[in-house]
Amino acid sequence: MRKERLFTPGPTALLPAAQAAMAAMGLHHRTAEFRQIFSATRSLLQEFLGTQNDVLMLASSGSGAMEAALVNAISAGDPVVVLSAGKFGERWEELAKAFGARLEGVRKPYGQSFDAGDIEGKVTKDTVALAFQATESSTGIRHDVEGLARAARRANPNILVLVDAITGIGTSPIEIDAWDLDYVIGGSQKAVMMQPGLAYLSVSPRAWGAMAANQTRRYYFDLRRERKSQAQGESACTPATGLIAALQAALQFIAAQGGRAALVANAEMLAAATRAAAEALGLKRFGTGQPAGALTAIQSPPGLDSGEIVKAMRRDFGSVIANGQGEMKGQLFRVAHLGYYDAADTFSLIAQLELVLAQAGRLERGRLGQGVRAAQEVWLQHRPVPAAAPMMAGQER
């Protein structure tokens, strides 16, 4: 038997309760019953994100919400600073160019992190917006969201800070209100354990205020219109009713598990376990930046195309992991920890990886289990064992 399992950093493993809720949804969207679900889901989302800001749900993939944020934040000719060290940073650059921004790109090699020092002298009093990723999913690296946001605000109190947190939410700490983030964007197929197709974002009072002066033409992604409709439990056009029902179920599940903080702690632990396993197996992680909690990017052993590892994982175990993107293809593979993954999933994945490497002649048979063991040690360190757990005299661990 071979079960197919997704370990990709989007789409990720699906929560059965969310799948069931989606399949059961048959309501018309302009009914009191659906409005109640829509409003309840929005409240759960606000609680999940931990913000007082308005939150909106959009029927699009995550990139749609990136576009929505940008077209509502900037007008053509506005100076915009974009930080890019990977494929998704490049998406912000492309969007900013598409809408005529005066783009000030700050680039770093793939695999590096951005922090406050990187925007010194780049963000000025004239900069209208700063856009970056919380987690760069193409390289498995996180950026210093708090440091960047605070430094940008010091340089320009009116700047709009746009954070693509599509894989950052639920995998690393992001404090929307305390860090004064204007647009924070998420997507359904990442930490909230659902199928693709729904995006969500939070919008600050400063961002709403700045929209009055905005000249960019927009229709579907006009957030002022959405805000009015969504306050009434509706969206301007037809909402993705099934996905909204799924989001409600997923957010209820997450709340019962301990909320966003518990989800973040889980992802961070699985990421630490995976990094420890990679090291024990003599594999190097990709990049030199701060590793993400959402996913781990691991370099393929020298001379072995990472595509071979991806293929063998699927062929032998039905596990779908991600290859590198663009110029990183063949060099690295990526394993997800965001959303509906637990320690058992991660131990299993590492055991599979060991077998794939052994078959490729890249791991001596005698070393099988060393990666799993390293991951188990991380689990033991993180486990909240009561301090006074009784141990009998002479009993060994």
Ligand SMILES: *Cc1c(COP(=O)(O)O)cnc(C)c1O
């Ligand atoms: C997945 C992802 C996106 C793109 O989302 P789509 O849903 O494919 O549009 C953007 N940014 C990051 C960081 C992502 O991980």
